[in-house]
Structures are given as structure tokens and as C-alpha cells.
Amino acid sequence: MTHAPWWRDAVCYEIYLRSFSDSDGDGVGDLAGATSRLPYLACLGVDAIWLTPFYPSPQADHGYDVTDHCDVDPLFGSLADFDALLAEAHRLGLRVIVDVVPNHSSAEHPWFRAALAAGPDSSERDRYVFRNGRGVGSEPPNNWPSVFGGPAWTRVADGQWYLHLFDAGQPDFAWDHPDVGDDFERVLRFWLDRGVDGFRIDVAMGLVKADGLPDLTSAQLAAETGSADEMLRHSDWPYLDQPGVHDVYRRWRRVLADYPGDRMAIAEAWVPDPEAMARYVRPDELQQAFNFHWLLSEWSGDAMRAVVRETLAATDPVGATPTWVLSNHDVVRTVTRYGDGARGLARARSGLLAMLALPGSAYLYQGEELGLPQVDVPPEQRQDPTYLNGRGDGRDGCRVPLPWTTGDSGDDTEATAYGFSPATVKPPWLPQPASWGAWSVQAQETDTTSTLTFVRDALRLRRELAGTLGRHVDTPDLGDDVLVIRRPGLVCVVACGSAPIWLASFGVDPATLLLASRADAVVDGAVQPDTAGWFRTDVR
Numbered sequence: 001m002t003h004a005p006w007w008r009d010a011v012c013y014e015i016y017l018r019s020f021s022d023s024d025g026d027g028v029g030d031l032a033g034a035t036s037r038l039p040y041l042a043c044l045g046v047d048a049i050w051l052t053p054f055y056p057s058p059q060a061d062h063g064y065d066v067t068d069h070c071d072v073d074p075l076f077g078s079l080a081d082f083d084a085l086l087a088e089a090h091r092l093g094l095r096v097i098v099d100v101v102p103n104h105s106s107a108e109h110p111w112f113r114a115a116l117a118a119g120p121d122s123s124e125r126d127r128y129v130f131r132n133g134r135g136v137g138s139e140p141p142n143n144w145p146s147v148f149g150g151p152a153w154t155r156v157a158d159g160q161w162y163l164h165l166f167d168a169g170q171p172d173f174a175w176d177h178p179d180v181g182d183d184f185e186r187v188l189r190f191w192l193d194r195g196v197d198g199f200r201i202d203v204a205m206g207l208v209k210a211d212g213l214p215d216l217t218s219a220q221l222a223a224e225t226g227s228a229d230e231m232l233r234h235s236d237w238p239y240l241d242q243p244g245v246h247d248v249y250r251r252w253r254r255v256l257a258d259y260p261g262d263r264m265a266i267a268e269a270w271v272p273d274p275e276a277m278a279r280y281v282r283p284d285e286l287q288q289a290f291n292f293h294w295l296l297s298e299w300s301g302d303a304m305r306a307v308v309r310e311t312l313a314a315t316d317p318v319g320a321t322p323t324w325v326l327s328n329h330d331v332v333r334t335v336t337r338y339g340d341g342a343r344g345l346a347r348a349r350s351g352l353l354a355m356l357a358l359p360g361s362a363y364l365y366q367g368e369e370l371g372l373p374q375v376d377v378p379p380e381q382r383q384d385p386t387y388l389n390g391r392g393d394g395r396d397g398c399r400v401p402l403p404w405t406t407g408d409s410g411d412d413t414e415a416t417a418y419g420f421s422p423a424t425v426k427p428p429w430l431p432q433p434a435s436w437g438a439w440s441v442q443a444q445e446t447d448t449t450s451t452l453t454f455v456r457d458a459l460r461l462r463r464e465l466a467g468t469l470g471r472h473v474d475t476p477d478l479g480d481d482v483l484v485i486r487r488p489g490l491v492c493v494v495a496c497g498s499a500p501i502w503l504a505s506f507g508v509d510p511a512t513l514l515l516a517s518r519a520d521a522v523v524d525g526a527v528q529p530d531t532a533g534w535f536r537t538d539v540r
Contacts, residue, residue, distance in 0.1 A: 005262040005264070005287070006047065006048075006095060006197075006262050007048070007095075007198065007262065007264045007287055007288060007361060008321050008360070008361065009321070009359070009360065009361055009466055010047035010048050010095070010361045010362075011045070011046045011047050011048075011356075011361065011362050011363075011364065011459055011462070012046065012047065012048040012049065012050055012095075012097065012361065012362070012363045012364070013041055013044070013046040013048070013049050013050070013363075013364050013365075013366065014049075014050045014052070014328060014329065014363060014364065014365045014366060015034055015049050015050065015051050015052065015366055016029075016052050016329045016365070016366055016399055017029050017030070017031070017034060017051055017052050017053075017054055017063070017076060018052075018062060018063070018399070018401075018429060019366070019399050019400065019401040019402060019420075019428075019429075019430070020033060020034050020037065020366055020401075020402060021033030021034055021036060021037045021402070021404070021420060022401070022417070022420055022421040022422075022428070023036060023422065024425075025421045025422060025423045025425040025426070026075075026421075026425055026426050027417075027421065027425070027426035027427055027428050027429045028075055028076075028429050029076075029401065029420070030075070030076045030077050030081070031054060031072070031076050031077035031078075031081040031082055031084075031085050032077055032081050032084075032085075034049075034051070034085060035081070035084055035085040035088050037404075038085070038088050038089055038092055038094060039092065040441065041092075041094065042092040042093065042094060043456070044369060044452075044455065044456055044459065045455075045456055045459030045460050045463065046094070046364065046459065047093075047094065047095060048094060048095035048096065048097055048197065048198075049089060049094055049095070049096055049097065050097040050098075050099070050200050050363070051085075051096065051097070051098050051099065052099050052329065053066060053099045053101060054072055054073060054076040054077070054082070054098075055067070055068060055069055055070075055071060055072065055073060056068045056071050056072070056073045057073055057106055058106055058107075058108050058169065059075070060106065060107075060167050060169035060170065060385065061166060061167050061169070061170060061385055062383070062384075062399075064099075064101055064166075064170070064202060065104070065105070065106035065107070065108075065167065065169050065170045066101050066105055066106055066109070067105070067106045067108050067109045067110070068109075068110075069100065069101070069184075069187040069190075070186075070187060070190045070191075082194075083194065086194065086195055086196065090195070095197035095198065096195075096196050096197050096198075097196070097197060097198040097199060097200055097264075097266070098191055098196050098198075098199060098200070099199070099200045099202060100184070100187060100188070100191075100199045100200070100201055100202065101202040101203075102173065102175075102184050102201065102202070102203075102204075102207055102248075103165065103166075103172060103173065103202065103203040103206045103207050104164065104165070104166060104170040104171055104172045104173060104203075105170070105171060105173065106169060106170065107168070107169045107170070107171055108169075109171075111124070111127050111128075112128060112171050115127065115128055115130070116156060116157075119158055120132075120158060120159075120160050125160075126174060126177050127173060127174055127177050127179055127180055128162055128163075128171050128172065128173060128174055129162060129163035129171075129172050129173075129174050129209065129213075130160050130161065130162050130163075131153075131160065131161055131162075131163070131213065132159070132160060132161070133155065133159065133160075133161050137159050140152075140153035140155075140161055141153060141161055141163075141213060142213050142214065142215045142216075143215045143216055143221065144163070144165075144213075144215075144216060144238075144239065145216075145221075146164060146165060146166060146167070146168075146389070147165055147166050147386075147391075148166050148167050148385050148386045148389045148391060149386065149389030149390045149391035150389055150390075152164055152165055154168045163209075163213075165203070165206055165239060166203075166385075167385045167389075172206075172209075173207070175207045175208050175244070175248065176208075176244075181248065181251065184252075185251065185252075185255055188252065188255050188256075189255065192255070192256075192258075192259050192263060196263075197261065197262075197263060197264065198263055198264035198265055198266065198287075199264075199265040199266070200265075200266050200268065201265055201266065201267050201268060201286070202268055203268060204245070204249075204267035204268050204269045204280065204286075204289070205240050205241040205245060205267070205268075205269040205270060205271055205280075206239060206240055206245075207244075207245050207248055208242040208243075208244035208245045208248070209238060209239045209242065210238035210239070210242055213238065213239075214238050216237065216238070220236075220237055240270075240271075241269070241271050241276060246279065246280075246282075246285060249265075249267070249280065249285045249286050250284050250285055252265060252286070253265075253284055253285055253286065256287075264286075264287040264288060265286045265287060265288070266286065266287065266288035266289060266290065266323060267280045267281075267286050267288070267289040267290065268290055269289050269290065270292055273293070273310070273314075274291070274293060274307075274310045274311045274313070274314035274315070275314045277289050277291060277292075277293075277311075277314065277315075278314035278315050278317075278318050278320065279318075281315065281318060281320035282318045282320075283318065283319055287320075288320075288323040288361065289323060290323055290325050290328075290363070291307075291311055291322050291323055291324055291325060292325065293307045293310070293311065294307050294308075294311070294324050294325065294326065294355065295325050295326055295327070295328075295331065299338055299339070299347055299351075299496055300480055300496055301478065301479060301480045301481055301482045301483040301494070301496045301497075302479070302480045304354065304483045304494075304496075305475045305477075305483055308358065308473065308475050308485065309475055312473060315360075321359060321360035321361065322358065322359070322360035322361075323360055323361045323362070323363065324355045324358055324360060324361070324362045324363070325355075325362070325363045326348075326351055326352060326355055326365075326368070327364070327365040327368050327398075328363070328365050329365065329395065329398060329399055330395055330398075331395075331398065332374050332397070332398060333365075333367070333368075333372055333373055333374040333397070333398045334347075334348040334351065334352075334368065335347075335348045335371055335372065335373045335374070336373045336374035337374075338351065340373060340374075343530055344373065345371050345373075345451070346517065346518065346530040346531060347530050348368075348371060349371070349451060349454060349517040349518065349531075349532075350494050350495075350517045350530060350531055350532035351494075351532075352368070352455070352458065352517075353458060353492060353494070353515070353517050353532040353533075353534065354483060354485060354492055354494050354532060356458055356459070356462050357485050357487070357490060357492035357534060358473065358485060359469070359471045359473060359487070364455075365398075366402060367402055368455075369451065369452055369455040369456075370402075370403075370439050370440070370441065370444060370451055370452055371439065371451035372402075372439055374397040374398055375396075375397045375398075375400040375430075375432075375433055376397060377396040377397055377400065377430060377431065378431070381396075381430065381431055382394050382396045383396060383429070383430070384396045384399075396430055399430060400428075400430045400431070400432055400433075400436075401417070401418075401420040401428040401429070401430060401432060402418075402420060402441075403418035403419065403420070403432065403436040403437060403439055403440035403441070404418060404419030404420060404440055404441050404442065405418055405419030405437070405440055405441070405442045406418070406437035406438070406440050406442050406443050407419070407436070407437040407440075408437065417432070418432055418436050418437055418440055419440065419441075419442070420432070449518070449519060454517065454518070457515060458515060461514060461515050461534070465489065465490060468489050469487050469488060469489045469490055470487055470488030470489060471487070472487065472488060473485060473486070473487055474486040474487075476506065478506060480496065480497065481495065481496050481497025481498075481499065481501065482494065482495060482496060482497070482501045482527075483496060484506060486537070488537070489536070489537060489538075490514075490534060490535070490536065490537060491508055491534070491535045491537050492532060492533070492534050492535075493508060493527050493532060493533055493535065494527075494531075494532040495527040495528060495529050495530065495531055495532065496530075497529060498529050499529065500523070500526035500527060500528050500529065501526055501527040502525060502526045503522075503525055503526065503527065503535075504525060508535050508537075509535070510522055510525045510535075512535045512536040512537070513533055513534070513535055514533075514534040514535060514536050515533065515534045516531065516532070516533040516534075517531045517532045517533065518531055521533050
């Protein structure tokens, strides 16, 4: 029998560390807090966790501006705390994936400080993208914009400019310099030696820039006015999805192959189509790449069906399985994106059921299992650099610390933090809404109709069915109002329109219902609007 790596069909849970669980009352989540909640995740039924950056950092972009990839910021704990988390996760049967940030460093990184001190034409500056300005040097080297707003160039005291596709505190590495590739191999081996199971690669499509750093065209500049995720979906731009990134990941694949246990890496690659995504998961490159086209799809049978078909058509020829995702720490939460309120929650539960019915792996974002909506954080309390740089509302609304308890214990600190902090020395780093207790784990864990119970049931059933389902997928053309996903052994039906979907019309017996997105999803042989169900079929 062919060995199936653990990650091919795994369900992975993203822990946005700052907002998951705070063990010491400073208002910021940490490694010890995350460790204390691992039994909850094991009970939820996930196979792995992904930790967002916990490395030393000035926190200009909440940890994605790294000064040392081989240590832990005291804000989050210590290396001993990380080792304890890793050991406990493995004891519970959970794999651990850590974030690695190879496109840029912090401006406080020792290399960048050395580059500033050394001056123009130095070997130290060659590790980053420094250039002379245009004209008399007072204009940036080209017209590239920052994803976070404003120009992608900042001028230093001696007149040169450095590139930062994101915040000015995040200078881009020059990946044509051998020191950069060598250092990241050292980073990978450091964490692999400690026992991590994999890596999530931040901005995986952005490492290599086109020769000559050409200007953007007027059409590209016009597209830049969209949201940050729209901006990152253009492969024809000279700093995204360049062919050279694949050489980097071929090297990383060889590093991973040196270690036992099916170590893996997954690309955060915002690319324009599934064909571009599939290039990251060719047999000699990475094991996974997020399928953001599923996340970006409209609530529509035609739209979701097209994503499924195009994704499978792109990944099958390279021998890869898709990685489905509906939410993460960079996008508006699914409930709100799908319409907010009761309708948004109903659609989010149905979309999750559809995602879990597909072959391949799935990633959940913390709070997705609670059905959390996006929070409207007051402008004066927002901290995301995209908001501070004038690029929309920012991402704070999906990063508000989790509610673990109802806050009704009578303990003022508990009421303030909803169990996120055991005793609040400082308030949570982002404010939690007054309604947060109703969405909490405590409020939902004994409620048989809750989203938490539904997700636990879905993950349990998915695991039970995993060995019996065939990998072939059929998505029949049944119109915009319905998505049907057929696999040998399972049919998932999602009602996307305003009218019920009659199961008999496409040969599904209502009596074979295995799981529904809510108790009243299937009534009188029809799937109700904005709901979904799994149905058993004969395996052929």
C-alpha cells in the first residue's frame, strides 16, 4: 500500500498567537497560553496547528517583522515554552507548523542595521534591495507601491533607497545574494532539529523580483487601488510570482527530505489562477499551497463549482492535493463576508461543510469553529499597519482575542477578557465587544445546536469517512442555486439560492443524511436556502 503523508488530508488550525490565549495577563496571547488550550483543539478534532510568528520582533506588523528567526520574543515566552508546546502537541497527536517569513526582515534585524552602517556599494547592503534614486536621487527608483499603502521605497540618510513591499519596517531581502538562501536553510534546520512538522511560508510568491526592477504599467497601477489581497493576485507584476521563486522551494524541498516524518511546507501564494498555484506544489517543490480562490469565491453554486473544477484540474497533473481555506488572519471573517448575522452564519457553516467534503487538506482559522463575526474595532484602537497607512479598515477586526468564557462569573477580570486572560494586568491588546460572551467556547460547548458542536461533529465524521471515500469528484451542472459535490461514498449538497433544493431531482435520498449544517437544513426532502448536508451514497 502506498504511504499517504499525514498532511494530504489533514485539518489544520491556525493559531494567531497574539489573540489565542494569554497566560500571564499582559493582554497578549503567548506560547504558554496556547499550550494550555491544546486539549481543546485535540477535542475539536483537528490534526495540526499552525502558529503565527513568535520570534523576536519590534511588532511593527505584529510579528511578521522578524529580527531573529531562531529565538522567541519575550512577549510570547521562551524557547523552553516553545519546546513545551511542541511536546504537548505531539503527546496529543497534533502536528505543529510554524510560520517563516522569508520575503523581508525587520528594520531592526542585525543584517539591516549593518547595511545602514556600511553605506552604499557594500556587501552588507547587497543582502537587501538598495538602489539609487531617480533624477537627482530624490525620487524612488521605480513606481512600485507598498501593499500596506504608500510607496514601496524609503530613503535612508546617505541618499539611497531600500525596497519594502510591506511596511517601511520590513525591508525586502535580495534573494539573488547567496547569504540569504544559506541563512534560511539554517533557519529551517534549526526548527526541524527541534521537531517541528512543517512551515507556513509568508508571502511565498514575493521573494524574487524581476531583473531591472521595471516600473508598473498604468493598468497595473490602476489595479493597485484595490484591496491588499487583490493587489497580491497579479502574477504579471515584476515582484510577484517570478520564476526564480521555484528555485528557492526546490532547495527547501531537499532540506525537508533530509528529515523523517513527512515534514512539509505550505505556501501563502496569492496568485491569479489555480494553474499558477499548482506550480508551487510540483513533485520537487512544496507539499501544499493555500487555495485562496476558494476563500475569494462568491456565495454562488456556479462560482464555487468553477473553483473546485479548476483547482482539481490544476493539481491532479502534478500529483498534488488541494489545500482549502475559507478564513485567516488577513481577511474579513467568513460569517461577515457571507452576509453577516444569521444568514452569514448559516452560509459560513454550509461553506465549511462543502470545504470538508472535498479531497485534500483544510485549514481553519481560530474562532471559525465558534462562528465569530468580524468586529468593528473603534478607529482609535486599531493597530494594523494597513489601516495606519490609509489602506482601508485594516485587519484588526478578524484578530480580536478569542472568547473562552461567558464572562458571567462575577470576576471583573474574567468579565473583561472573557477568559482570554486569567487575570488582566492590561486589557486585551484589541478590545472585545460586549456580546463576545455569547460566542464563547463556554457558551457553545454544551449547546447541541451551536457552531462549535457542529464543527466537532463535522471533523469527527470526516475522519471516520476518510478511509472509505474515493478521491474522484463530480460537480454536476445544476445551476447557480446549488452546489453538489459527489465522491464515492458521499454527496454534499449546498443550497445557494433563495428556494429549497429538492434532493429527489438529482437522485439523493433524504434518509441517507449523515450531517446537516443546522437542524432544520433538510425539510420534507429539500435542502433549505443557505444550508447544506452530507448524504451517504454507495461506494462504486
